[in-house]
Ligand SMILES: Nc1nc2c(ncn2[C@@H]2O[C@H](COP(=O)(O)OP(=O)(O)OP(=O)(O)O)[C@@H](O)[C@H]2O)c(=O)[nH]1
């Protein structure tokens with residue numbers, strides 16, 4: 001799949017203010033500073049489309065981007081969504097609660113959300129906060145996939161070991177493992193795989209993949 005255009009659309013403080021849910025939508029979530037905005041920029045091939053920052057907590061709203069693409073699927077118009085991160089220690093407890101409600105509402109009620117990409121830092125051992133978040137997604141029956149980020153920051157063998165450790169940990173509570181991807185926004189790794197995966201999901205979302213079931 002190729003991206004023909006990617007434009008910032010709108011930032012919404014909560015689920016009810018989001019754009020009309022008339023296109024397939026893919027959202028990115030994960031710990032603060034894990035690289036959500038950077039992966040969106042990698043996919044769209046635009047440097048500062050989603051605002052990034054070395055200071056955690058940069059993204060605060062539900063940010064919609066309008067994408068036009070060409071691929072195997074008939075779908076040419078869809079949304080990417082940059083969400084605020086979780087687990088930023090300096091966030092006041094009240095804000096954390098507001099974050100939780102805002103995100104839970106968005107994730108559970110957004111009817112055009114095809115897949116949630118959960119980003120995991122490939123440099124670290126499995127973190128409780130990420131595993132707990134994945135358990136919530138299972139409980140809420142939200143379709144999700146995993147993106148391991150910042151793979152350029154460690155040696156390939158370390159990344160491979162961390163990815164394996166994380167997926168092994170997931171096996172303890174999941175019957176089936178979700179699709180997973182290893183990326184580097186810095187070295188532009190994982191872009192084609194992610195775009196092809198979205199193209200495939202776009203096809204399934206609209207049943208234009210040739211099947212008549
Ligand atoms: N080396 C390297 N740095 C990265 C990569 N992805 C992101 N970064 C850096 O990590 C920092 C955080 O990236 P963001 O994309 O802003 O992270 P975020 O998850 O959107 O952060 P919040 O919106 O604050 O939750 C920035 O300084 C990025 O330049 C990567 O693949 N490799």
Ligand SMILES: [Mg+2]
Nearest residue numbers: 036037058059
């Ligand atoms: Mg961000």
